[in-house]
Amino acid sequence: xxxxxxxxxxxxxxxxxxxxxxxxxxxxxxxxxxxxxxxxxxxxxxxxxxxxxxxxxxxxxxxxxxxxxxxxxxxxxxxxxxxxxxxxxxxxxxxxxxxxxxxxxxxxxxxxxxxxxxxxxxxxxxxxxxxxxxxxxxxxxxxxxxxxxxxxxxxxxxxxxxxxxxxxxxxxxxxxxxxxxxxxxxxxx
Amino acid sequence: xxxxxxxxxxxxxxxxxxxxxxxxxxxxxxxxxxxxxxxxxxxxxxxxxxxxxxxxxxxxxxxxxxxxxxxxxxxxxxxxxxxxxxxxxxxxxxxxxxxxxxxxxxxxxxxxxxxxxxxxxxxxxxxxxxxxxxxxxxxxxxxxxxxxxxxxxxxxxxxxxxxxxxxxxxxxxxxxxxxxxxxxxxxxxxxxxxxxxxxxxxxxxxxxxxxxxxxxxxxxxxxxxxxxxxxxxxxxxxxxxxxxxxxxxxxxxxxxxxxxxxxxxxxxxxxxxxxxxxxxxxxxxxxxxxxxxxxxxxxxxxxxxxxxxxxxxxxxxxxxxxxxxxxxxxxxxxxxxxxxxxxxxxxxxxxxxxxxxxxxxxxxxxxxxxxxxxxxxxxxxxxxxxxxxxxxxxxxxxxxxxxxxxxxxxxxxxxxxxxxxxxxxxxxxxxxxxxxxxxxxxxxxxxxxxxxxxxxxxxx
Numbered sequence: 001x002x003x004x005x006x007x008x009x010x011x012x013x014x015x016x017x018x019x020x021x022x023x024x025x026x027x028x029x030x031x032x033x034x035x036x037x038x039x040x041x042x043x044x045x046x047x048x049x050x051x052x053x054x055x056x057x058x059x060x061x062x063x064x065x066x067x068x069x070x071x072x073x074x075x076x077x078x079x080x081x082x083x084x085x086x087x088x089x090x091x092x093x094x095x096x097x098x099x100x101x102x103x104x105x106x107x108x109x110x111x112x113x114x115x116x117x118x119x120x121x122x123x124x125x126x127x128x129x130x131x132x133x134x135x136x137x138x139x140x141x142x143x144x145x146x147x148x149x150x151x152x153x154x155x156x157x158x159x160x161x162x163x164x165x166x167x168x169x170x171x172x173x174x175x176x177x178x179x180x181x182x183x184x185x186x187x188x189x
Numbered sequence: 190x191x192x193x194x195x196x197x198x199x200x201x202x203x204x205x206x207x208x209x210x211x212x213x214x215x216x217x218x219x220x221x222x223x224x225x226x227x228x229x230x231x232x233x234x235x236x237x238x239x240x241x242x243x244x245x246x247x248x249x250x251x252x253x254x255x256x257x258x259x260x261x262x263x264x265x266x267x268x269x270x271x272x273x274x275x276x277x278x279x280x281x282x283x284x285x286x287x288x289x290x291x292x293x294x295x296x297x298x299x300x301x302x303x304x305x306x307x308x309x310x311x312x313x314x315x316x317x318x319x320x321x322x323x324x325x326x327x328x329x330x331x332x333x334x335x336x337x338x339x340x341x342x343x344x345x346x347x348x349x350x351x352x353x354x355x356x357x358x359x360x361x362x363x364x365x366x367x368x369x370x371x372x373x374x375x376x377x378x379x380x381x382x383x384x385x386x387x388x389x390x391x392x393x394x395x396x397x398x399x400x401x402x403x404x405x406x407x408x409x410x411x412x413x414x415x416x417x418x419x420x421x422x423x424x425x426x427x428x429x430x431x432x433x434x435x436x437x438x439x440x441x442x443x444x445x446x447x448x449x450x451x452x453x454x455x456x457x458x459x460x461x462x463x464x465x466x467x468x469x470x471x472x473x474x475x476x477x478x479x480x481x482x483x484x485x486x487x488x489x490x491x492x493x494x495x496x497x498x499x500x501x502x503x504x505x506x507x508x509x510x511x512x513x514x515x516x517x518x519x520x521x522x523x524x525x526x527x528x529x530x531x532x533x534x535x536x537x538x539x540x541x542x543x544x545x546x547x548x549x550x551x552x553x554x555x556x557x558x559x560x561x562x563x564x565x566x567x568x569x570x571x572x573x574x575x576x577x578x579x580x581x582x583x584x585x586x587x588x589x590x591x592x593x594x595x596x597x598x599x600x601x602x603x604x605x606x607x608x609x610x611x612x613x614x615x616x617x618x619x620x621x622x623x624x625x626x627x628x629x630x631x632x633x634x635x636x637x638x639x640x641x642x643x644x645x646x647x648x649x
Contacts, residue, residue: 034237
């Protein structure tokens, strides 16, 4: 690609000083504005102040419950089928009170593989899985702690629940198989 | 020697020695204490120019002091870090380079006067006849630090950085020296004290308010950017091309010496410029003698700062309503911060009030060693008025120097770096001829108006 010919500087521009002061006035304007209004900053003081994500932001998944307290999911296998990352593992079982219905004995999502495409939400015929928690901090010290299981996802509500690792440490009976609380996790900030 | 002789020697007789010690301590502290402030100003200024809040994480007991604590953090970090000496360097020269860079920067400050005469003693560390020539010589030696660092690092990038630095400093030194010649011609002296004295009184006595002085200032100031290796002339460290330039191989305290040396150079350049072109320690329209005569009035005038400080305290109190403090969990140490700032500003206001009260009582006109020892040293020389004049001079010089340093920072975050050929083009083809012509013009100017323009035209 041919470069366009450089524009020749006017004599005023070639003294530099006038243009320099134009630039200086611009930057000083920012300084003065920021000094008098500290809410103009584009950055967020992250761990202390958090951004509110949009309503439709796809965060960590949660599982919804019926009014009677049972999981809405009927283990139809639509979501693991459509999942492009193959991160959903469902083990189906017969519902104890109604043998005609299925329910997920286990429902695990491997968050290390999940690509947050939202296809599982779209595919679900029962509105049993949603990604409306707006949680974007999915992190842990061990791989096991990043497997979100049924108990965790049922308890996950709009950003107020602890990270999976802490949840599993506090509720060891619901932790996934092989979960070991990492020594560094307890002392983590 | 009788006891009374000893007492009087410890009192007035020893004033020159006290003063000499105080001047040396002040000269070192002036540069060394401004460096952390400048590093903070650089970070905070850069942040505010780019619409960021800047450094604000480090804190002592919850007091973040607007990011000043980060500078303390840096010092601890740089001191504690491992001092790595790469195997391939030329050790002796490599170790000498940062020492040269830093000590030269500290050394050049000794000829800058920071106040009018104090009891007849000049307020500068050394009264060298050479004056500004010493500064120019000192900054030239500063090139050796950079050049040695580049050469002894035995690394192609460092060598390129060192070469660029020396070439740039040598080219711009010419324009710098020639611009200083203009001031020499106008003052008839190379001593910075005489140059500062010449500019006392009305603001149009400042060198910068003459046509030749203005051009000399622009050239001198531009050359100062090149001499201190600041943007837009910071090619020696051009990180995109040269990794870190001449200080690539340095770590820990050796790097800190280079880093501090850069800022110390800025301070020296700003103080020399302030002295040459902006009246140095002089307050516009106020001569040092007026300050001495009305020293109590000066103290009372300090009381005028009280409303401003109270406003600052109110603003600090209002900070609690910012979203940041609202979002902090209860018991967070940083919640105490607004209170701390309120205390600081109210304390400053109290200090100003104390000064004003002292002025109303007329303390400064009688202040002597006799006052300080509660009447033990009788017939001691009164130094109160001189002390007030000196403190005002130091304050004014610091204000001018800080503005100069802020200008360095301001330009750094505004202007992009020059290309090497553009740099040489500007230095040799534009600034040097201009500086030469300016010296000629200054000669004519001084010949036409030997006592200044206004006086020759009969306007004064």
